[in-house]
Amino acid sequence: MPEFLAERCMDCGGCVGVCPHDSLDLFQGFITVRASCTECDLCVRLCPVDALASVRGPR
Ligand code: SF4
Ligand code: SF4
Numbered sequence: 396m397p398e399f400l401a402e403r404c405m406d407c408g409g410c411v412g413v414c415p416h417d418s419l420d421l422f423q424g425f426i427t428v429r430a431s432c433t434e435c436d437l438c439v440r441l442c443p444v445d446a447l448a449s450v451r452g453p454r
Contacts, residue, residue, distance in 0.1 A: 396432040396450070397439050401425055403446035410438035410447060 396418075404424055411419045411426075418432040426447070439447045 396428040396434060397436070397447040398450045399426040399428065400446045400448060403444045405444055405446075407443070409441055409443070413437050413441045 401424065404426065406421070406424045408421055411421050414432075414437065415435065416429075416431045416433060418429045419438060420427045420429070434449075434451055436449050439449045
């Protein structure tokens, strides 16, 4: 699942809306990724400030 780089995030909420599995939570500038993430990378591509990085774990 994507790695979150908190120091880059500008709290826009765009990634939360784009996730097809509702896997992202945004709270006070911090994103958490739920286990339901399928690593589709839509959020990674959407984030305007590269605060989400694609990290593919073992499946
Ligand atoms: S990689 Fe895809 S499924 Fe995972 S949090 Fe991002 S948009 Fe959602
Ligand atoms: S799209 Fe990027 S900047 Fe916006 S809330 Fe998500 S991680 Fe933060």
